[in-house]
Structures are given as C-alpha cells and as structure tokens.
Amino acid sequence: MNRFRRWAAFILILDVIGAGGWLVWQFDLRWRPHIIARDQAQIAGVLQGAGWVSPHLAGPKVYVIAHEDCTGCAGLISTELPKLEAAGVETRVIMIALADKNGQAKSTPAERSTVAELWVNRDWKLFQRWMAATPPRAWTAPGVPTADGDAARTAVLQSGRAAADQLRPLLGHNGVRFDYPLLIWWNKAGVMHACLCRDPRAYRPVEKELGA
Numbered sequence: 513m514n515r516f517r518r519w520a521a522f523i524l525i526l527d528v529i530g531a532g533g534w535l536v537w538q539f540d541l542r543w544r545p546h547i548i549a550r551d552q553a554q555i556a557g558v559l560q561g562a563g564w565v566s567p568h569l570a571g572p573k574v575y576v577i578a579h580e581d582c583t584g585c586a587g588l589i590s591t592e593l594p595k596l597e598a599a600g601v602e603t604r605v606i607m608i609a610l611a612d613k614n615g616q617a618k619s620t621p622a623e624r625s626t627v628a629e630l631w632v633n634r635d636w637k638l639f640q641r642w643m644a645a646t647p648p649r650a651w652t653a654p655g656v657p658t659a660d661g662d663a664a665r666t667a668v669l670q671s672g673r674a675a676a677d678q679l680r681p682l683l684g685h686n687g688v689r690f691d692y693p694l695l696i697w698w699n700k701a702g703v704m705h706a707c708l709c710r711d712p713r714a715y716r717p718v719e720k721e722l723g724a
Contacts, residue, residue, distance in 0.1 A: 545717055548704035551682040562675050563631025564604035565639045571600030572722055574697035579608045580623045580648050582692035584710035589643050592715050599724035608672045621660055622653035628665035629656050
C-alpha cells in the first residue's frame with residue numbers, strides 16, 4: 513500500500529510539473545521573441561536594402577514584413593504599429609506582393625502597383641491610405657502608376673520576392689520560420705530579435721523590448 517501511495521504521489525507530482533510547464537509555454541514562452549544569433553549581418557543587409565517605408569522617427573528600428581492579405585497583418589498594422597510609433601519607434605514596413613503560384617494570382621493588380629510604388633518612392637502617406645481601406649483588398653490604388661506591363665516596376669516586385677527568399681534560409685538557421693507578418697529588431701543590448709506576430713498575444717513582448 514505504501515509503495516502504491518508513493519507511486520501515486522510521484523505521478524501526481526509529474527502531472528503538476530507537466531501542467532505547470534504547459535502553462536508557462538502557453539502563456540509566456542511561446543510568445544517570446546526569437547534571438548537571432550547567426551547571419552545577423554546578412555539579414556540586416558537584406559532589410560536595409562529593401563524598399564521599406566516609415567514615418568521617419570528617431571527611436572529604435574523595427575522592420576515589419578507583410579503582404580496585403582496575410583493572417584494577422586491587418587490587425588498588427590492597424591493596432592500595434594500606432595502603439596510603437598506613439599513611443600517613437602521607427603517602424604520600417606516592407607510590403608511584398610506575392611508571386612503567382614500554380615497559375616493562380618496571389619496578389620491583385622492594385623496591390624502590385626502599390627507595392628512597386630512604395631518600393632520606388634518610399635511614400636509613407638500612400639501606405640497609410642492603403643491600410644485605411646476597409647478591407648485593404650478594396651483598395652483600387654487611385655493615382656498610382658500601374659505595375660503590370662511595366663518592366664521596371666515588375667522588376668521591383670521581383671526584388672521584394674527575392675528579399676523574402678533570401679531571408680527565409682537565414683532566419684531558418686536561427687529556428688525562425690519565415691512567414692507574415694514578421695518583425696525584426698534590435699533590443700537595447702543590440703541583440704537582434706524576430707517575431708512571427710500572427711497572434712496579438714505576441715505583441716506585448718515586442719512592446720516591452722522596444723519601450724512602447
């Protein structure tokens with residue numbers, strides 16, 4: 513009987529530890545940013561060379577990589593970016609127009625035209641007008657030069673896709689899956705971090721690190 517009680521107590525302890533570990537993972541660890549320990553220079557080079565747009569603030573920089581229709585992108589851009597900007601964070605947004613896949617278009621003509629214009633002229637106000645459309649897919653890109661049929665602007669769109677292709681393995685070396693929306697920044701200690709921020713529960717650690 514005593515042996516049975518000891519085993520029962522041992523199993524109970526394991527259950528408690530397991531439940532506690534799950535809770536820590538569910539409510540804390542899974543939302544923490546990933547440390548980028550490898551290939552920082554290459555990653556930084558890709559980000560800095562991309563056609564980002566920003567409000568040109570003086571605070572710490574965070575690169576936000578997104579496309580028009582990704583899960584979580586609209587929420588992050590509409591709710592999280594204003595918080596970061598209010599704290600003086602320099603939000604550098606890199607929009608990507610996805611390439612066609614299996615003969616199916618993954619972006620709209622308006623999206624392609626707008627992304628090309630953002631990369632060419634870095635127009636933050638254009639980005640704001642685009643994101644103010646409800647939903648963003650309703651955007652018709654008024655006054656924006658058409659990218660389709662324009663060799664130069666089509667090449668710009670390819671540059672964006674190439675940047676995403678370059679980042680994918682570099683981030684993979686650090687255990688980070690490349691997807692959208694992706695945030696990359698440096699904390700106060702100069703350590704590069706990344707967050708695949710599809711879920712609002714991932715926002716708070718980013719805000720904490722960037723002082724928002």
